[in-house]
Amino acid sequence: MKSKTKFSKKLLPTLNGTGQGYFTQPTISNKQIIFVCENDLWQVPLEGGRAQRLTSSRSETHSPVYSPNGQWIACCTMEEGEHDVYLMESSGGPLQRLTWLNSVTHIVSWSHDGQYIWFRSTHQAVHSRGSDAWIFRVSINGGPVERLPYGPAMTVDLQVNGKKGVVLGRNTLSNSRWKRYRGGMAGEIWVDKNNSGNFKRLFRDLQGNPVSPFWLRERLWFVSDHEGVGNLFSCTPEGGRLRQETFQKEYYVRFPATDGKALIYHVGGELWTLDPEENSGPERETQIPIGWHSTKTRLQRRFFYGDEYWEETMIHPQGHEVALTARGKLFSMPFWEQAVRQHGIRDGVRYRMPCWLPNGKLAAISDAPLKKNKTKKLSAMEEQLDVFGSTPTEFPDCSHRLPPGRMQEIAVSPRFQHLALTTSRMELFLINAETGRISKLDDSKIREISDPVFSPDGRWLAYTKHLSLELTAIFLLDLKPSANGKRIKAKDPVQITQPVRYDFSPAFDPEGRWLYFLSSRIYNPIWDTVQTGTSFSRSMKPYLLTLKKDSPNPFEALPHAPGGQETGGTPAGDSSHETQDSNNSTTKQSKDSKKVALEIDLDGIAERIVEFPVSEGVYKQIIGLPNKVIFTEFPLSGALHDLEAEDNQDKDEGILWVYDFEKQEAETIAENVGIVQTSVPDESENSSRTMLYSSGDLLRALEAGVSVPEDTKTEKQHSRKSGWLDLRRIRISVQYQEEWAQMFQETWRLQKEFFWTEDLSGVDWKRVYQRYARLLPRIGSRSELSDLIWEMQGELGTSHAYEYGGDYPYSPRYPVGCLGADLVFDSKQKSWIFQKIYSGDIWKPNEHSPLAEPGVSVEEGERLLAVGGVPVDEHKTPGELLVHQAGQIVPLSVGQGTSKKKQVKGPKGQVSSVKNFEDDARQVLVKTLSGEQEVRYREWVRENIKTVDSLTGGRVGYLHIPDMSTHGIAEFHRGYLAQVDREGLIVDVRYNAGGMVSPLILEKLAHRHLGFDVPRWGTPESYPYHTLRGHLIVIANQFTGSDGDMFTTSFRQLQLGQLVGKRTWGGVIGIDGRYQLVDGTTTTQPQYSIWFHHAGWSVENHGVDPDIQVEDTPQSYINNEDPQLERTVKEMLRLLKEKPVLSVNYSPSPRRLLPE
Known part of the structure; x- marks a missing residue:
């Protein structure tokens, strides 16, 4: 009779009072468990007890798997800089590297004889993002790797005890990151009962996401969430007699593993086990009591420099120091002298949007507790405005509540303690930083209000607001503040520009004469060089509005005598400048204008628009200076290899211009510029201003409006003369446990604010927070925090809830050189x-x-x-x-x-x-x-073109679109323009990773062919140009997602042709990726859900069903076949036969005879 494992009821004590670690990815052999915690491998008996650490890695070690005899552990780690297969003795010891591929993602299993390790890798992959990773094997002695012929897969497992069954898992790694997923990329379980190469797919109609299939004795086991929560189920090799094996209610079952005797798995940071011979039921599940002692080295305090993590800045009004946030902490730093000061709570709090008030105090948005040693309740987990004095303190002088939503932009009055705030809920508020009084000023029904800016006297507020989705205008609001600014009596907002497209970035002239802004309103077409088409890439210019009716065009200079002083465009008839000859001091004019409240003639102001005499381009910012104005322009460049930036505005490659009204000329004063700020001195200051601009990771402070000195930007040149600031003076201390708790909370808060439906599609988001926040004390590494965030966001049951990037332990990279x-x-x-x-x-x-x-x-x-x-x-x-x-x-x-x-010796001396x-x-x-994916992709496309060309006799073209971003639009045009004259075109969007350009491609494909442009010599050309006369067919598969989903369903709605292949991914709730956590992590919030006239909301979490379903079975890969492409060609030939694209029979050309 089999002996039963006994479990200790007493948990052993652990450090830090947390009780346990975050135990994941277990493997088992002969009642010994190895699992992953804190990125390392640990060992513990099945019955529980004290865990022993086996590795102490500088990188992340994951997916350990015992060898069949229990002697070895195969795992994946980056000890030499890249993800590869490593081997170690199961009792501990050095790691031995077995592969040099740069691309191993998971260890899968072992061969029965223990001589080969099976692993998943993107080695030799054609497509990106792991969508066609295959299973490989390598000997425990190293040497060549062999790719198994089953095609893209995530798991494979072989039956033991003489059985021959093979189970192959596709899309089956985890179902907890998008819980209750039902789209086209749901897990697929393929079984070959006799290892004959003939696979059969199980559970085609199961309304769940089956993952992690494996054999246990005579039955096939897997995790599925078709009952709501991911639990273990089992069935016969044919898929019959389905039986639930675990009954977890809160957390998904993950990482199941067995040695054929016992079964273990992860649930909510714990390891559980069950006896597979006992009858199914909740009572047979047992949590393994693990006594866990760890030094928690990955939680130990670390130190960083400000140049690595600075986020937002604001220059002091007097222009001698800067306030900034770095890794969520609040600092003020004199440019070159004296000490850096840190303000606020040191750990577990995020400060953002720092700003100086006119009284010299420092304000910032904060999620700090309102009282010392108090933790915020979930219901009060919002941000507030904290105001600090000049002396560093942990707690602010005062805190004020904020309007609803997330504060997006902030502007400071140069005279009063007023802050203008725009919010995620498309509202504009004014808050008094002394009293906390909040006044709503405006709101929008279309998009967020942006670019708020105060007039020099603090009376007026200008900002940008949408009139429609396609038009933005500048608005002006008279705040009517009291003499001390305690109260305002704001008037209704007034639209002061009439946009042609986008008016934005308002800025006041310090002397109160003009309001500057940037505008996209120039339709000067630039011809495309590869197709008949134009773009308006340089549509912007700076403009100004004269604030007084009698102010003339400042770019028209007044007459002057030869050799006399130029008037430099000083407005004739402007009464405020009549004394210029007697007192030619710009400084005095500036001072005098500040002492008088700014009056603006609103009647007809939109008509008093004047264009700057500069070339059109791409402009981002404009800032007024005394008798000058500065603005940034960004060059145009290709975006093919820069997927993160929509244009060069997202990179610090701008040119900083100054326009001098006295000289009546513009000149470049700096290059490689990002964001620019200037100081705003009050009337007691002289007119000299300081500008602060970013350039990559650097900040530079110089006199505003003056050409910057030449500098190589090296560290040794941080000086007053060069202007470069030494941001390494900012020293950052990080307590990871507190930081991770704040990041987790902010992630939850961002979803709460930005998810596309107010009720988060019915998900009890507070309950979700409580469920996963209780696991935070277990977290001991950055990757564990990532896993927990993914689990939490997965409860939304929605696409595009991502988390990526961040501060992971440094592991030096030594990539393998590739030969293509x-x-x-x-x-x-x-x-x-x-x-x-x-x-x-x-x-x-x-x-x-x-x-x-x-x-x-x-x-x-x-x-x-x-x-x-x-x-x-x-x-x-x-x-x-x-x-x-x-x-x-x-x-x-x-x-x-x-x-x-020649004679050679073998391993055994033969x-x-x-x-x-x-x-x-x-x-x-x-x-x-450095990688081969691009060259392999090009070869794959080229071979598909040859195949289609051969099967159709050159009548049909083929192109592939890898994504709906810059690469995809480039590949589309490369293929389309070269083959548009064919009788048919196959558009392949398999493995399409999404993006945003599907409307541009659909527009091209939807063009109707109307006729021909017929010359005397040469070949007639289609009209409109580049229109397809023939048939269209699209191929898609389960890896066609996001904007690829939108393309395929729109292709169907437009009735452009047939859709062949498999159901697509089913994720169409868009994101914008605006928000980063303090360590650089990006989290995304599903914000923009798509609704279609023909499909409603149904594409999300389902996908797009093809007109002709074609399965890509493992045996098709074994036979080196592409059944989806072959079936598409067959369908295209049928269409050409039934509806041939006939050659044109032109009617007789017209006769133009001379009259007799």
């Missing part, structure tokens, strides 16, 4: 063969194999003999010798071989005779690639 080729080891001849060389785009640097370079010309079939003079063999692989060589010039020895033989390749070896120098 398939290298296969010839076991008979004991040498490495260049089986396939990927030419890619040979004219593009870094996008083709270096072996195809002119002068190198290595051919397929040749042998690689040595790398850097070191011979390669079965155990010394090319990848091992190319570590840390990415992007480097490397000498290779290659050869074809001769008829001569001698064999093999071909001698050294006789004709030659040396070549190649510059390795």
Whole structure:
């Protein structure tokens, strides 16, 4: 009779009073468990007890799997800088690296004999983001890796005890990050009962997301959430007699593992077990009592410098120091002298939007507790305005509540203690920083209000507001403040510009004469160079409004005598400047204008618009100075390799211009500029102002409006003369446990504020917070926090709730140099063969194999003999010798071989005779690639074009769109324009990763062919240009997502053609990625849900069903077939037969005879 494992009821004490760690990814062998916690491997008996740490990694170690005999542990880690397979003894010891691929994502399983490790990798992947990662295997002795032929998969498991069943899992890694997911990428379980290569998919109609399939004795087990919460289920190999095995109610079951005897799994940070021989029921599940002692090294305080993590800045009104936030902490820093001061609570709080008040106090938005040593209740988990004195203190002088929503932009009155705040709820408020009094000024029904700015006297507020989705205008509001600013009697807002497109970025002239703004209103077409089309990429210019009716155009200079002083555009008839000859002091004018309340003639103000005499371009900011104005312009450049930035405004590549009204000219004063600020001295100050601008990670402070000195921007030149600030003077201390708790709370708060429905689609979000916040004390590493955030956001049951980036433990990177080729080891001849060389785009640097370079010309079939003079063999692989060589010039020895033989010894000392390749070896120098995905993708597209061309006799074209972003729009036009004259076109959007350009592609495909432009000589051309006459078919699969979903459903709604393949991903609630947490993590909030006339809301969490369903079975990959492409070609040929695209039979040309 089988002995029963006994579990201790007493948990052993642990450090820090947390009770336990966050235990994940367990594996089991002979009643011994190894699991992951704090990025390391730990071991504990199945019955519980004290856990022992096995590794102390500087990087993240994950997905450990015991060997069948329990002697070894295979795992994935980055100890040498890249994700690869490592091996260690299960009792502990050094890690031995087995692969050099840069791309191992998970250890999957072992072969039954324990000689091979199976792992998942994007090695040799054609498509990005892991959508076509395959299963590979490697010997425990290292050496060549072998790709299993089943196609893209996440898991594979073999039956034991003489059984031959193979279960393959696709999309089956985890279902907890998008809970209750039902889209086209839901888990697929494929079973080959006899290991014959004939797979059958189970549970096609199961309304759930089955993941993590594995064999346990005669039954197949897996995790599914079709009953609501992810639990373990089991069935027969045919998919029959489905039975629930676990009954968790709150947290999903994750990471199940078995050694064929016991079964273990993760639930809510704990490890659980059950006896598979007992009858199914909740009572057989047992939590494993783990006594866990850890030094918690990843929670120990760390220190950083301000240049790494500064976020937002505001220059002091007097122009001598800056307030800024760095990693959520609040600092003030004199530019070059004296001490840096930190304000507010040191840890567990985020400060943002720092600003100086006119009285010298420092204000910031904060999520700090209102009282010392008090934790905020969930119902009060909002931000407030904290006001600090000049002396550093932990708690503010006062705190004020804020309007509803998230504060988005802030502006400070130069005279009163007033702050203008815009909110996420599209409202504009004024708050008195002394009294806390809040006044609502305006709201919008369309988009957020932006760009608030006060007039020099604090009376007026200008800002940008949407008139429609396509128009923004400048608005002006008279606040009518009392003499001390305690009260305001604001009038109704007045629209003061008539936009053609977008008017934005208002700014006041310090002397009260003009209001500047930027505007997109110039429709000067720029012709496209590859197709018939135009763009309006340089549509902006600076403009100004004259605030007085009698003020003339300031760009028209007044007449003056030869050799006399120029008037420089001083407005004739402007009474405020009649004394210029007697007192030619701009400073005095500026002072005098501040002492008098600014009066504005609102009647007809929109008509008093004047254009700056500068070229149109892309402008971002404009700021008024005494008798000058500065503005930033950004160059145009391609976006193909910069997916993060929509344009150069998102990078600090701007040009800073100054326009001098006295000289009547504009000049460049700085380059590589980002955001610019200037000080605003009160009337007691002189007119000299300071400007502060960002340039990458740097900040620079100089006199405003003056050309900056030449500088190399090195650290040694941080000085008053150069203007560069030494941000390393800012020293940041981080207590991770407090920081992570704040990040977790802010993530929850952002979803609460920005999720696209107010009730979060019915999810009890407070309950969700309480469920996962109780696990926070367990968290001991940054990756564990990420996992917890994903779990929490997954409860929304919605797409695009992401978390990525952040401060992870530093692991030096030593990437493997790539050759853009398939290298296969010839076991008979004991040498490495260049089986396939990927030419890619040979004219593009870094996008083709270096072996195809002119002068190198290595051919397929040749042998690689040595790398850097070191011979390669079965155990010394090319990848091992190319570590840390990415992007480097490397000498290779290659050869074809001769008829001569040589003797070699095998691993057991046996001698064999093999071909001698050294006789004709030659040396070549190649510059390795840092990755091969692009060159492999190009080859895949090229082969598909050849296939379609061959099967259709050149009548049908083919193109692939990898995403709906910059790469996708480029690939579409590359393929479309070259093949638009075909009788049909296949548009392949399989593996499309989404983006935002689907409307542009649909617009092109929807153009109707109306006729021809017929010349005397040459070929007639379609009218409209580049329109397709023939048939269209789109291919999609489960990896077609986001904007790819929107493209496919819109293609159907427009009735442009048929859709072939598989149901798409089903995620169409958009994001904008605006918000980062304090350590640089980006979290996204599903904000923009799409509704279609023909489909309503149904695409989200379902996908788009094809007209013709074509499964890509594992056996199709085994047979090297593409059934979806083949079926599409077949359908296209049918259409061409039934509805041929006939050649044009022009009617007789008109006759124009002369009259007789």
